[in-house]
Amino acid sequence: MADHQNPPITALATPWGSSAIAVIRCSGLGAIELVDRIFLPAGKLASAAANSVHHGFLVDPDSRVRLDEVMVVLLRAPGSYTGEDTVEVMCHGSTAGIQRILALLLAIGFRQAEPGEFTLRAFMAGKLDLTRAEAVNEIVSARTAESHEMALQRLSGALEQRINAIKARLVTLLAAVDIQLDYPEEDSGEVVIAPEAVVEVRDKIRELLASYRTGRIYQQGVRVAIAGRTNAGKSSLFNELLRQDRSIVSETAGTTRDYIESTIALAGVPVRLYDTAGFRDSSERVETEGMRRSREILDAADLVLYVIDAGEGVHDSEPAMLQQLRESGRLVGVWNKIDLPAAGAHAAPHGFAAVSLNTGQGLPQLIELICERILPASLTWNGEPVIDSLRQKQLLEAADSALGHVLEGLAMQIPVDAVALDVEEALHSLGAITGEVTTEDVLSAMFAGFCVGK
């Protein structure tokens, strides 16, 4: 048996960049022996048992220089992710250090892994099927607990069960048609496909389709931009929202006149939050550039928190933009500084939330409003399987459309033997989701989507 005959490959399994610890995965024929050659204490890995962890040093065999102090996880075929001998090296996460270790691994015989190659090998070793391989990608990129949970559910086959239940209904419809196909009209009664039964199945498909938005929001998150004139209180709102989530993932500082960006979780949804440069009339060049970028961010945002200073009221330049945001359904209006005496002089525009970011007055209501707008109650995850890949969505849409043809055919008095063709089409699409039907497109799409090292 040509088990684990694949040449050894390696790649950084953690994101590229400085961090406390980085993991470099090495897998394939001779992976353990190869790493052993650069590991101190010498010979320890080659003789080590499967599923063991070892402390030691990586050493350049020529110069005898110690590159790093590492922990090594050793897995032997077939009990690893890829089904091959695997060594996972946990080293310090400096980019220079990682580069030196990778260069050394390549020098002693490893090849740089292609995108998705570890998962491809796992797949080829029969370790995971397509839907599960797809889920792996999403677990890896899950950014909140909820999106992680959804992907895990997929990995356990919950979506598959739900789709199989839908398929079973369609198979029953077809079985009745098959009897009619094989017996002449004298011997068997006329089989009819009840439109109600088809509608029922289609509704179930549409339910799942609707879950795509839910899945998408949890998986991909939303972009929220804070906008308004300078000094309206944008930065205060930005900081207030940051305080809502203690597990801030990253923060990129722009120039003070550009924008600030951060990723937070609100209502379990990953939120990419932007504090944009304030709008004001300015001929200063940098300022104009900053405002152009602000515009771009606003255009790309799913939600815009527009802050207006209640003391200043709505500026002449603002109604047009507010109107545009309102029409696109992306506006959350924030009527700030209601605690100031001048606030009473102006009326808040329709739908604006009155708040004082200074005193905290109205803040809980505002947060609640923002959460509701990010994730409407109808899209909140109820624990049922959801779809979150475009591929699944397209296949469900194809099934939905095929059942539409079925209903159309029945209405047009097309004989069931022809209508059955569309029922079969719907079944085919559903089968492609659960991996029962495999096409080239699926395979190429699957393995093109992976990042190196996953």
Add this chain to the structure above:
Amino acid sequence: MTAARRGGDNSGWMDFDVIVVGGGHAGIEAALAVARLDFSVLMITQNLDCIGKLSCNPAIGGLAKGNMVREIDALGGEMGRLIDATMIQFRVLNRSRGPAVQAPRAQADKLAYQTLAKKTLEQQKNLCIFQDTAVDFILDSAGHEIRGIVTERGRRFHAAKVIVTTGTFLNGRIYIGEFSMPAGRLGEPAARGLEQGLSRVGFKLGRLKTGTPARVHRDSLDFSRMEPQFGDQDIVPFSFSYDSVDRPRLPCYITFTNQETHRVLAENMHRSPLYSGRIVGHGARYCPSIEDKVVKFPDRSRHQIFVEPEGLQTAEMYLNGVSTSMPEDVQQRFIHTIAGMEHAWIMRPGYAVEYDYIDPSQLYPSLECKMVRGLYVAGQTIGSSGYEEAAGQGLMAGINAARALQRKEPLILSRAEAYIGVMIDDLVTLGTEEPYRMFTSRAEHRLSLRHDSSDMRLVEIGREVGLVTDRYYQRFVAKRVGVEEIKELLRKRRVAETDVSALRALQLGGNFELDSSLGKTFYQLLKVPEIAMIHLAAVDRSLAEPRPIEWLRQVELDVKYEGYVARQDRQVDRFQRMERMKIPADFDYNALSGISNESREKFKRIRPLSIGQASRISGVRNSDIAILMVSLGRWAKQAG
């Protein structure tokens, strides 16, 4: 062609390109195909008088089977013309249903059919017929290639290819109650010996069983107690060679079994060889004997019987629906309980026949066996059932034996092209445990496999093979052009006021608002359920004249089902993509560590030619197919 090869000299050194063993429906098509492709062929059969016999029911065609007969014709086979010339009743089944499930069926004059079959063989250039029984094969010294056959009388015939079409005769044994004897048909000895030859070649043999009902004398029946069933007035010929045939139209009769019939059968069940355990072979679930029906459907109070004439020159009537292997006294008693048959005189009893068959998964889709080059097997010998199934396989085996001699790639029809393709793919991919009968539901792309479109699907292929004559091909091209012309006329012709009133005069009924059709094209109008081509032709005579009715029907189906055909075509494209992913003959399944052992063993045994075929092997996991695809695809390189 030398005199020796022509077979003028019966001495032992004679040499043929191909030998066909058996003169049944598979053998006839195989021998004719080979001879027409200009190779010398010897047909060896046990009894020249039994060539082309309809052993069981006196009918050709039926659901899915009728489609195959027309497919055979489009490829250049003979069955369609044989039945056209000898039919005594014609019907299109399922006229009330959709086009995908309609099929032609004809009652045959049995004797006329077999006489014409034999005459056709006799008149065929390059074809010799010889009465003897093949008992063994001659192989090359390594045992890997066929060289010829040895007969019962010790004759040795050499040939480069041998096609075995022995039907139910291989080690056949018939059963009538407690009585049993070696025989292929009642009164005809079994073929013995060749089963050992097949075993030596490496074939796994199994036992199958089939049966036939009693034949009764027409004059002993009371037709006034039965319901006559007449055929269609319009006969659609099976063959695309001509527009019409003029044949007699005899009625069949319908009657039913009753509770008393079932009681007689139930009381004597212990005397049935099926239930006493004497018959071990598997029968077809779909074509059960009457005793099977009584046991398996105890709730049915009656079963339908079609009483069918066996020919113009005989008084024998066939009792379709009461196939049996009961003892003769029980047969007589239960038949006499049936309305109209109270005094029926049984001329031949029903019987069951059990015979050896070989596992068809040991054949390639070309019907050549995997163990010995040049040895082909077709028909009931590889587990099928039915004349049409046998003929379809025989034709393909004949074509492929000839193509091998021509050093051409074998012709393998896909499941999307022909029922014949579906059948052979099923047999060689899945094997069979019971007599394999063709069914509409076995085909995935039924709408593409309509009987009336057989010529559009297959004539070009038959032409390329070399079996379609010039005249036939010209007719086909004229039809293809003509159908497109009519469609073009329909696209150009717009509905005028006068058309609306003319259509209204036809009183079509339905919910359709005629006024709304004003200004639309006739093409669009034809898509309305209530509107048929004949209505449009009635409004505008120029559409119909001087065109054959079949062309109009073709146009109507094409237009009405346009959307469906387009969607089916997309499914077919998808299907063909998998078929086109070829698996090299020497592919090393051992190198795929991730697939299950069960799948690996099946892949190695079946040796699928494509990913498509591999995916149809039963019990193979989907993920194993995906792994196979990846290992064959461009991703394999990345995997190293």
